[in-house]
Amino acid sequence: MKQFTKHNTRNSLRRIFLYHGLLLRLKSMGVTRVFSYTLAESAGVTPEQVRKDFSEYCIRGNRRGGYLTASLLDEMEVLFRRDRVTNVILVGMGNLGQALSKYGLFIQRGINIVATFDIDPYKQKSRADNQVYSPERMQEIIDRFHVTVAIVAVPDVSAQEVCNELIGMGIRGIVNFAPVLPRVPAYVVVNNVNLSDEIESVIWSVSRMREKQSLFL
Amino acid sequence: MKQFTKHNTRNSLRRIFLYHGLLLRLKSMGVTRVFSYTLAESAGVTPEQVRKDFSEYCIRGNRRGGYLTASLLDEMEVLFRRDRVTNVILVGMGNLGQALSKYGLFIQRGINIVATFDIDPYKQKSRADNQVYSPERMQEIIDRFHVTVAIVAVPDVSAQEVCNELIGMGIRGIVNFAPVLPRVPAYVVVNNVNLSDEIESVIWSVSRMREKQSLFL
DNA sequence: GGATTAATGTGAAACAATTCACAAAACATA
DNA sequence: TATGTTTTGTGAATTGTTTCACATTAATCC
Structure with missing residues (x-):
């Protein structure tokens, strides 16, 4: 090694x-x-x-x-272990979750979303092409597919709770799209992605640049 | 100031x-x-x-x-100019683009997607709730709504071309979700967001951590 | 109103990341 | 095989960022 x-x-x-x-x-x-x-x-x-x-x-x-x-x-x-396919799960099938579950580039990069979860029973039924599971089956699927990494795309209010449950079920890495920073033990890796922040910082940089420029006009 | x-x-x-x-x-x-x-x-x-x-x-x-x-x-x-709403456009209505166009948190944060664009005529028609425009109308809409920032969610092969066009039409800030780094003039701000990379880095950190830990088991 | 406490604000120190400068290696050519 | 050229690899210098230490300020309590 x-x-x-x-x-x-x-x-x-x-x-x-x-x-x-x-x-x-x-x-x-x-x-x-x-x-x-x-x-x-x-x-x-x-x-x-x-x-x-x-x-x-x-x-x-x-x-x-x-x-x-x-x-x-x-x-x-x-x-970097990209020679094998890694199974991950996706929790939260709102707009963003649904898009991520269909995002073609993941599988190209060896990221395989083996299952998606949502508490909403309507979402669980609605998709024939891509089964959405009830959170009750999470433990079973994590164990069966040896999943250690989860993508979290739930609303901010449930993010911490969902992360706690995932960690309890054996998840050791979280990619978090909720606009809160979950608190996790030291042995868990978290990567927070905040889409609003990414856009806001560009908006601000542009408006600042324009102000600076206008001084010379 | x-x-x-x-x-x-x-x-x-x-x-x-x-x-x-x-x-x-x-x-x-x-x-x-x-x-x-x-x-x-x-x-x-x-x-x-x-x-x-x-x-x-x-x-x-x-x-x-x-x-x-x-x-x-x-x-x-x-x-940081978050006291006003900023108009942005969204180019590319694939899975990710569609999700971003419906992402509720943007408007909460004063980010208003005034129009979405796609070259695919089918996508232009398909959405009754949220009109998708042909790129031909981009200049008109950029001018009308004083748009300076664009979200780019097109495939990698068209990303550079789309960015060039946007910049030509007056866009000064780009949030780029395509997995390439567009080349832009110095007066344009770009923020690259690569979703695969975000997940891959977590996968790697987890597998590395497990290896380290297994040394002590 | 003076003493005490709990916070901020910031220069200095420590630490981390990047760039510089160049030695070492590999290849090409004669 | 010697010579010149190109590119890597990396210690040293530089630059940038974070933490430390503490002076400063504001509130509270006798």
């Missing part, structure tokens, strides 16, 4: 996944060899950054030859 | 929006007064961090008295 001595940072991990996505695209475009500056260019970072990031995860290139797209991808996929 | 001498960082801006969301909840729960440690606790950061972040945006509290929820919110909303 590989050891990462340095405490690899959240930022470098994010970038690694970004590189991975870019590499998939490059490979599909028939690019067999990439250089640190190729990736840097597409990722909007410096070439040194790319090399440092790879170095942190003990990914080596070939001096003068750069990296072979295919073997770099293989190495990354083994390293 | 307020001046921010310090170059406020991306992280502190993200946290500011997080605090804002937390404050909205606290206010709705009837909390009239908050302290830096109240917010720190909910946001998962240190109290000093909260105070530094506020300080960076010239937001002042009352020594010993902390912050009054309502006036802090007012101040933030004026400062």
Whole structure:
């Protein structure tokens, strides 16, 4: 097993996944060899950054030859467990949950939503193509499919409760779309995604930029 | 107009929006007064961090008295333009686009999707409740509603082209859900959101944590 | 009204991340 | 095989961010 001595940072991990996505695209475009500056260019970072990031995860290139797209991808996929499909569950089948359950890119990336859950009995019935389960069956499905990661897309008021239940049933990683930060034990990983915040920060950056610019008009 | 001498960082801006969301909840729960440690606790950061972040945006509290929820919110909303509704457009009405167009939390946060666009004529017709426009009408609508920010939820292959067109029509901020990083001029703000990456990074963190733990079993 | 307490605000210190600069390696060419 | 060129890999320098420590302020209590 590989050891990462340095405490690899959240930022470098994010970038690694970004590189991975870019590499998939490059490979599909028939690019067999990439250089640190190729990736840097597409990722909007410096070439040194790319090399440092790879170095942190003990990914080596070939001096003068750069990296072979295919073997770099293989190495990354083994390293980051993307060589196998991971079963996840999705809790909360509101608008966002329904979209996520149908989002085609997940399965392309080895993310398999094995089951979706909602407390609303109407939602449980309504979808013939994609069965929505009652939360009662959660434990059973988590056990059967060895699920450790859940996507939470429930309303803010139920988010904490749902997270607590999931953790009690063995879930160890949560991608949380509810606009609250759930409180979890240290052995559980949470990634909070707040769609409103993402848009608001752009709105603000734009309006600030316009103000600055208008000073020079 | 307020001046921010310090170059406020991306992280502190993200946290500011997080605090804002937390404050909205606290206010709705009837909390009239908050302290830096109240917010720190909910946001998962240190109290000093909260105070530094506020300080960076010239937001002042009352020594010993902390912050009054309502006036802090007012101040933030004026400062970050959340006291008015901002019109945005949404391009790409696939699964994700459709979910985003119906996502109730946007309007709660003053984000108004004034129009949605898709090249697929079938999608343009199909929705009686929520008209989907042909891209031909984009310029007209951008001008009419003074839109400067767009949400892009198109497939990866068309993302760059769509962004170019949007920028040509006056868009200055893009929230990009396509799994590519669009190349844009310096006067355009882009925020890339990659849902697969968010999930993959959790999957990896969990599997790494389990490996570490198994060493001690 | 002075003493006490509980909070903020912030410069300084510690820590983390990025960029720089260049040695080491691999390949090409003659 | 020697030489030149290109690219990686990484220690050192720089830059950025967070935490610490404490002076400052406001409220409360005798």
